[in-house]
Amino acid sequence: MTKQFEKKAQRAVPAFAPEAEEAAWWYKNRNVHGKELLAALSSGEAVVLTKAKLQERIAASKKVAAPVVSLRIPAADLALARKQAEHKGLPYQTYIKSLLHETLTEREKRKGGW
Numbered sequence: 001m002t003k004q005f006e007k008k009a010q011r012a013v014p015a016f017a018p019e020a021e022e023a024a025w026w027y028k029n030r031n032v033h034g035k036e037l038l039a040a041l042s043s044g045e046a047v048v049l050t051k052a053k054l055q056e057r058i059a060a061s062k063k064v065a066a067p068v069v070s071l072r073i074p075a076a077d078l079a080l081a082r083k084q085a086e087h088k089g090l091p092y093q094t095y096i097k098s099l100l101h102e103t104l105t106e107r108e109k110r111k112g113g114w
Contacts, residue, residue: 016022026033040046073081078092085095 014025016025037046041048073096081096081099082092085092088095090098
């Protein structure tokens with residue numbers, strides 16, 4: 001870490017009881033925080049969030065999770081999948097999912113899915 005970043009990380013916003021006390025603190029320190037924000041923007045440490053980027057993030061957060069499916073897999077096949085997944089550095093469920101996807105896609109290309 002750079003010294004400049006360490007300084008910024010040490011700054012903490014104090015806890016406030018009344019909202020007016022917090023507003024007064026932010027007002028009093030506005031120049032310091034404003035300069036730090038401008039410096040972060042010019043160095044690339046902070047970026048402006050555009051409307052398009054915000055909409056992308058919102059859309060991504062609303063994506064529906066894949067449906068959950070339960071399968072009975074023979075113990076030997078599961079052990080083999082776990083072994084292969086470990087060799088590839090993947091979680092075994094992710095590995096099984098990728099195998100299923102690859103196989104289905106390949107069959108769809110070759111035989112029209114049948």
